[in-house]
Amino acid sequence: MSNGRDPVIVGVADSALADGKFVKNASVLGHMALVAKAALEEAGLSLSDVDGLLTAGMWGVPGPGQLPTVSLGEYLGIMPIFVDGTNIGGSAFEAHVAHAAMALEKGYCEVALIVYGSDQRSLRSRNLGGRPSVLGMQHETPYGMPTPVGGYAMAAKRHMHEYGTTSEHLAEIAVATRKWAQLNPAATRRDDLSIDDVMNSGMISEPLHLLDCCLVTDGAGAIVMTTAERAKDLKSKPISVKGYGEAHTHWTVSEMPDLAHLLPAKQAGKTAMEMAGVSHSDIDVVQIYDSFTITVLLSLEALGFCKPGEGGPFVSNQNTAPGGAFPMNTSGGGLSALHPGMFGIFLLIEAARQLRGECGERQVSGAKTALVHGTGGTLSSGATVILQKD
């Protein structure tokens, strides 16, 4: 577009954690309000400027969380005129960026706030006891499939069967991600980690080990978007949203179309890259949802960074670690930085910070274009965003 309404990110913020828990005492809505204020402040905006509100979460259900934008809008004391409570799992926030971009382009709102929060670690509320046995899940929950790890484990097993992918390949991802976390003072896990450590960390759901799985932490994050025209008068350096795409295929694992190939990522990535007019060689830094190591490997293949089946060799020799050819998950990711239930917003925050050049020791030199890809559910949904600094 050239009418000044091109969508840009002008503020990002996340909350301070210590040992994976919120440092400050507040309710989950309070934490969201605080990061919202911080993200707006980066741009010199305030909550009273917000007319678009987007959120997804797992708090307050049943109850106020069933209508999350309504409850959050009330808490914040605002009356948004564009809202989006799309929940497609941890990738929801990549979809929110897409939807906010469309609303901004259309002139439907001027300042969009995307926000997420979870105090699952502090509350010890992470539900690992299986999903309610209703509708499609009446055919899965009674069998005792560990959720969500079991579905990811079956995908990993199938990928290993079709392509000879190994547990060592998956461990390469956990180790490389930890090395990035060691460069990020805010990351939760920063101790040394080796391939052997991952392999010996105990089997959870074969073939996935404990350290193939993301952390369970608290966390809150916020993103502020507006138009390129409005951004001219703001304090922060805008990051352009150049392309976006989304897709989903299934909720129950038996309905996943292809366990070894991530169709939503393939579709979303293609849509986003075509819209942005970029090719793989244009991407300087990549943030890919790492709920489990296998999530990353499947995403890399589906997004076209390597061929189907070549994810294992692609991540070998610490290719994605600091100093490697393919800088990925530079915050330390969900595996080592934080994972408060839904991680997708933190991928976007890290990408924006990389493009602004604010990342200190972990800064990817000269990063101009970033690809962010979220995955939600049990490999159910995918949403991709291409960000660029001008």
Add this chain to the structure above:
Amino acid sequence: MSYDKPLPVIDHDSRPYWDAAREGRLDIPLCNDCGKHHFYPRTVCPHCHSDDLKFDTISGRGTVHSFTIARRPAGPAFGDDVPYVVALIDLEEGPRMMSRIETDTPESVQIDAAVEVTFVKATDEVSLPFFRLSA
């Protein structure tokens, strides 16, 4: 003895499936228009979107598409089962379903292994279709 694991919350789509399972049959929907089976049972065919469906008793034979050996249970109720094998079964008739593979040797399960259905009684109302490795 009481059954403390999660039971299916049976609905109008699934009632005939669970009724058949209780009687030792694997009945799944077959579309009268496109001729394809599907699973889990729906009111509209997910292949061609016809609503002209009937339940069909199928062979109960299939192969293992993928599986995981749960070394940690999906909640305390499954604690005594560990380690157990949760699998996706490709039914001979086409659809894929999740189930358990009953075996004393989880390590013996392989992708593509032939399996056949067996029914495990949970309560007077519910029997769960499990699978075992074919001889």
